[in-house]
Amino acid sequence: MNRQVLIKAENLTFKYGTEPPVLRNISLEIARGECVAVIGQNGAGKTTLAKHFNGMLKPVSGKVYVGGRDTERLKVSVLARTVGYVFQNPDHQIFHDTVGKEVAFGLKNFDLPGKVIEERVTAALETVGLTAHHATYPFNLSKGQRQRVALASVLAMQTEVIVLDEPTTGQDYRESMQIMNLVKKLNQNGHTVIFITHDMALVAEFAQRAIVLCNGEILADGGVRSIFSRPELLKETFLKPPQITALAQSLNRYAIPPDVLKVKEMYELLKARGEEIGCFS
Amino acid sequence: MAALVEYIHEDSPVHRLNALTKIFWALFTLGFGLLFNDYRYLLALLASVLLVAASARVLQSLLPVISGLTVFAMILFLIQALFYNQGQVLFYLIPGVDRVPVTVQGLLSGLAMAARMMTIILSFLVFLTATRTQDIVLTLVEKFKIPYDYAFMFLTALRFIPSFLNEVKMVSDAQQARGHSIGGINPFKKIKSYAPVTIPLVLLSINKAENIAMAMETRGYCGGNRTCLRDTRMGRTDYLLTAALILLLASSATARAAGYGVM
Ligand SMILES: Nc1ncnc2c1ncn2[C@@H]1O[C@H](COP(=O)(O)OP(=O)(O)O)[C@@H](O)[C@H]1O
Numbered sequence: 007m008n009r010q011v012l013i014k015a016e017n018l019t020f021k022y023g024t025e026p027p028v029l030r031n032i033s034l035e036i037a038r039g040e041c042v043a044v045i046g047q048n049g050a051g052k053t054t055l056a057k058h059f060n061g062m063l064k065p066v067s068g069k070v071y072v073g074g075r076d077t078e079r080l081k082v083s084v085l086a087r088t089v090g091y092v093f094q095n096p097d098h099q100i101f102h103d104t105v106g107k108e109v110a111f112g113l114k115n116f117d118l119p120g121k122v123i124e125e126r127v128t129a130a131l132e133t134v135g136l137t138a139h140h141a142t143y144p145f146n147l148s149k150g151q152r153q154r155v156a157l158a159s160v161l162a163m164q165t166e167v168i169v170l171d172e173p174t175t176g177q178d179y180r181e182s183m184q185i186m187n188l189v190k191k192l193n194q195n196g197h198t199v200i201f202i203t204h205d206m207a208l209v210a211e212f213a214q215r216a217i218v219l220c221n222g223e224i225l226a227d228g229g230v231r232s233i234f235s236r237p238e239l240l241k242e243t244f245l246k247p248p249q250i251t252a253l254a255q256s257l258n259r260y261a262i263p264p265d266v267l268k269v270k271e272m273y274e275l276l277k278a279r280g281e282e283i284g285c286f287s
Numbered sequence: 288m289a290a291l292v293e294y295i296h297e298d299s300p301v302h303r304l305n306a307l308t309k310i311f312w313a314l315f316t317l318g319f320g321l322l323f324n325d326y327r328y329l330l331a332l333l334a335s336v337l338l339v340a341a342s343a344r345v346l347q348s349l350l351p352v353i354s355g356l357t358v359f360a361m362i363l364f365l366i367q368a369l370f371y372n373q374g375q376v377l378f379y380l381i382p383g384v385d386r387v388p389v390t391v392q393g394l395l396s397g398l399a400m401a402a403r404m405m406t407i408i409l410s411f412l413v414f415l416t417a418t419r420t421q422d423i424v425l426t427l428v429e430k431f432k433i434p435y436d437y438a439f440m441f442l443t444a445l446r447f448i449p450s451f452l453n454e455v456k457m458v459s460d461a462q463q464a465r466g467h468s469i470g471g472i473n474p475f476k477k478i479k480s481y482a483p484v485t486i487p488l489v490l491l492s493i494n495k496a497e498n499i500a501m502a503m504e505t506r507g508y509c510g511g512n513r514t515c516l517r518d519t520r521m522g523r524t525d526y527l528l529t530a531a532l533i534l535l536l537a538s539s540a541t542a543r544a545a546g547y548g549v550m
């Protein structure tokens with residue numbers, strides 16, 4: 007298996023102005039095809055870290071490489087061809103009078119031919135479930151829908167890497183699931199996905215790997231299963247494992263493993279255990 | 288930038304002065320600064336402003352601004368030094384052909400202009416950082432008879448400069464992340480390329496203004512007569528200081544008329 011590193015940070019340290027560093031000595035590698043969740047309490051530095059992945063912020067010391075290129079001298083608008091970034095607030099980017107034009111904006115910046123743009127816009131709107139709103143004035147949509155317009159505008163660019171900063175904040179449960187299923191589909195289609203979230207259930211359900219940030223440092227980096235089975239570590243950055251994992255951990259003395267991630271998994275385990283001790287017969 | 292116009296809470300003699308006294312002080316500093324153009328006078332004035340900042344204990348917080356201003360001051364100084372070509376020539380920038388003379392007077396007048404610029408800006412910053420916002424509003428309304436709505440509007444606008452600057456950055460980042468780049472040589476194209484940044488900014492600002500208006504109304508804000516809980520009376524120190532300032536300004540105007548402090 008050839009693991010191809012797309013994003014690499016080496017001893018990345020960053021500070022805003024003269025304030026104390028917000029990120030300290032971050033080293034990490036993200037390979038093609040991964041689906042990584044970045045978690046940590048508010049102010050831990052998640053957004054600041056993510057903004058280094060498309061060159062919006064440059065390290066004060068240390069290096070960040072995207073596709074093997076040092077981001078130091080690269081413009082954001084150039085890196086945009088490799089890394090798409092979905093902002094938390096869609097109103098920072100929407101400025102066209104129709105949803106369709108808004109989604110096409112990034113593609114026009116890449117000087118793609120009209121026909122390709124047309125096709126990609128249609129496809130992206132379909133993916134986010136906004137086909138019917140192609141000609142709608144974006145500000146007549148709900149905030150959740152506008153967020154999906156912003157998402158579509160990044161999806162349409164078909165970048166290798168997609169970074170999503172809290173894509174489900176402010177969405178209801180159904181909308182969150184829609185967005186995350188979409189993220190999953192993107193990942194299955196070969197895109198590398200990095201998402202920031204506060205919802206541990208989403209991490210358990212959708213990510214393979216989690217990077218835990220605490221006060222600007224990496225507290226843990228590894229498989230989601232192994233990270234959630236260490237609640238004492240999560241506590242340090244005021245996180246809790248998903249409820250189902252917490253339940254499994256409290257049932258440890260009944261031989262339930264501490265790294266259960268999904269309700270369905272728990273159900274199967276309990277059923278098997280029940281049959282084993284013969285309480286279903 | 289964020290600390291530029293924000294009140295910094297301290298318990299200093301300067302903070303305890305009446306807002307009106309501090310407004311007078313800032314205006315008089317402006318007056319002194321414009322009266323004289325001798326670099327010694329202006330440097331002394333700058334030192335006095337820094338002294339006031341130090342006794343208000345805001346010097347530390349203003350340091351980033353001061354270092355920013357110093358850069359501007361240097362540019363001003365250089366421009367003045369290069370383009371002022373009367374008086375005693377010190378040396379030529381292009382030596383062989385005796386072009387671009389740098390004169391003693393040029394250097395001194397550059398120094399004076401730089402000091403003047405810093406003094407005037409800093410005195411207003413010290414005033415803003417050492418005076419509670421409510422007190423400024425009250426003084427504007429009670430002493431200067433400005434309608435409350437306008438005073439309030441002015442201060443809200445001031446208050447929103449830092450968050451607006453922050454938004455400019457966010458919006459331009461968001462558009463660059465979609466491959467947008469500002470620039471080009473063609474001026475029309477350049478102007479057009481600002482649209483993706485300015486339109487969201489305008490929309491955000493309108494939206495924010497509407498929200499603030501609504502939030503204020505739901506909390507009972509309305510125009511009309513107001514009474515104030517806080518007292519804006521001047522104390523003895525305030526009267527003494529104001530009198531001293533007036534005296535000082537009058538005597539400097541006389542001195543200036545007699546030919547002191549000009550080069
Ligand atoms: N533009 C900025 N200027 C100064 N400080 C900032 C700025 N953005 C974020 N910070 C500070 O950096 C720290 C990390 O912020 P951020 O990366 O947004 O955290 P998170 O996304 O994990 O909530 C916080 O302490 C925040 O106050």
Ligand SMILES: [Mg+2]
Nearest residue numbers: 052053054171
């Ligand atoms: Mg954040």
